[in-house]
Amino acid sequence: MTVSATLAANEAIAARRAAGQEVLALGFGEAGIPVHPLLSQRLVQAAGQIAYGPVAGIEPAREAAAGYWSRRGIPTDASQVLLGPGSKPLLFALLHAAEGEVVLPAPAWVSYAAQSHLLGREPIRVPVPDGEGGVPDAALMDAAVREARAAGRDPRIVVVTLPDNPTGRLASEESVQALCETARELDLVIVADEIYRDLVFKDVAFPSPAKWAPERTVTTTALSKNYALGGWRVGAARFPDSDLGRRLQESVRGIASEIWSSTPMPMQHAAAYAWSDPAELVERVAMARRLHGSVAKAVAEVFAAVGCEVRAPQGGFYVWPDFSPLRAVLAERWGATTSADLARVLLDEFGVVVIRGDAFGDAPEALTVRVAVTGIYGESDSERLAALVSNEPLEMPWIAEALEGLRDKLKALVS
The missing domain is CATH 3.90.1150.10 (Aspartate Aminotransferase, domain 1)
Structure with missing residues (x-):
């Protein structure tokens, strides 16, 4: 590595x-922009918060994250939210919790495949629809997963990025809906990395997989891109309100308890403010x-x-x-x-x-x-x-x- x-x-x-x-x-x-002074103030005000917090995150931050998603058309309760020190460790914990191999769009952000390799699993790469990015072509994914299973492999999860890194493209609603239908047929967990969601240039309907496959979509976000807070390391995962979602969430919470214990407390207070969407x-x-x-x-x-x-x-x-x-x-x-x-x-x-x-x-x-x-x-x-x-x-x-x-x-x- x-x-x-x-x-x-x-x-x-x-x-x-x-x-x-x-x-x-x-x-x-x-992200290349200075931190907003109000966010700096919140961090300074919380600097004295040095105790370990709950593994899943403090209630104000989880409620704020739930409100963030709810205002964007994905109704969320705070109980569905788990915080982490950035979205990368949350993604790694999710790949571990899902246990099987991961399907990735080609191309895809570098860390997805690297994290899969860290778990000893070779990713299954599937081309994106022509002119799009971040989402595997549904028909090609169906064929690739069935071929992999026939060969004794065990794909269980697909990761998508909306909008995409590295291409800068946003997958179409048609492509995302097709992916959701195929993931349901193949019983794949969908991880939707929506860290760039607030940076879509045009005011268009955002094609979150949680709209079409709510029972199997885990959505992740963080403050590193929209607020340029990469070095602060705070992210959130939203788990589906389903038996699958609850099993995954409990597994990720267990993994978190053994790796990062809890998200740094001052960052959580800053995140609670940011995710409340103040004017x-x-x-x-x-x-x-x-x-x-x-x-x-x-x-x-x-x-x-x-x-x-x-x-x-x-x-x-x-x-x-x-x-x-x-x-x-x-x-x-x-x-x-x-x-x-x-x-x-x-x-x-x-x-x-x-x-x-x-x-x-x-x-x-x-x-x-x-x-x-x-x-x-x-x-x-x-x-x-x-x-x-x-x-x-x-x-x-x-x-x-x-x-x-x-x-x-x-x-x-x-x-």
């Missing part, structure tokens, strides 16, 4: 900057959504302009360009025939940090990379805050300069 590709990218960025080297940091998936924080998320959407779309256009295939991002802060149309020139000029080669050339020759596509389960020979756009929001909190509050973030001089620099580097790469 090696360090996660995304965290390794962050360390590489820091090392290069410490050495005085120029870096265009498009690798690490951090000031709702406005902050709206500004973040505008910033992410504007910059992600602009970055996608830069890649498209040099000949990449790239779908317009629909949520989060990622772009997923495919350099396949430029395969001949990349091979001839740089000897780049894989996504690993491409990422290496971008870093070594141009100082551009991206994550290679095969880290997300794409074929090694596919010339895809994941681009996290938040690295160009600014070098200081004052710059990042100015970009956040601006109605025209692309006009911020440092963002415009970064986009122009990226354009020049890509032209030099492929021309």
Whole structure:
């Protein structure tokens, strides 16, 4: 097991900057905006809370999380909620509790497969519907699961991401409904990672699997993306109100009791405030959504302009360009025939940090990379805050300069 590709990218960025080297940091998936002062105040006020809390989380935080989901069309009681120190440990505990092998969309966030491997299980990767992301194609999943079971394997869980990391795409209602029907037929638990839910760019009906398969869908979220609180480490899981849900919840609670005991108490108090959706924080998320959407779309256009295939991002802060149309020139000029080669050339020759596509389960020979756009929001909190509050973030001089620099580097790469 090696360090996660995304965290390794962050360390590489820091090392290069410490050495005085120029870096265009498009690798690490951090939200890139300053913490809201009201959230900082809540954390400071709770700093003296040092006792262990309940394994599942304190009641105010669980009630707030239940209200968060209920206001988004998924009625939830606090008894269905379990907190953890970030959504990653909750996801790992869920994979452990489900016991069987995991079905993943291809591509998918790097940690899903890594966590499966930590449990000694090889994930079953299923392509996503054409032009979409985050959800396996239902028909292909049906075939893959039946084939796996016929071969003696035991798939029991499917993980989906809405909207998706790494593609930035939001699966259609039709694809999610089809997946839910197939999961029910195959008796698969659905884990819906909705950590980017509040960062969908357009006001559209959100296709949460909990709407169509409420009895078997576990939904997870956290504060790391919409509020840029990645380092605070607090997340929540919502379990279905069913016998299956209660069994899973009790198993995850037992796992939590032996691994993290309880979520850090000060973080829970801050989370209780954030998940209550106060007006000031709702406005902050709206500004973040505008910033992410504007910059992600602009970055996608830069890649498209040099000949990449790239779908317009629909949520989060990622772009997923495919350099396949430029395969001949990349091979001839740089000897780049894989996504690993491409990422290496971008870093070594141009100082551009991206994550290679095969880290997300794409074929090694596919010339895809994941681009996290938040690295160009600014070098200081004052710059990042100015970009956040601006109605025209692309006009911020440092963002415009970064986009122009990226354009020049890509032209030099492929021309």
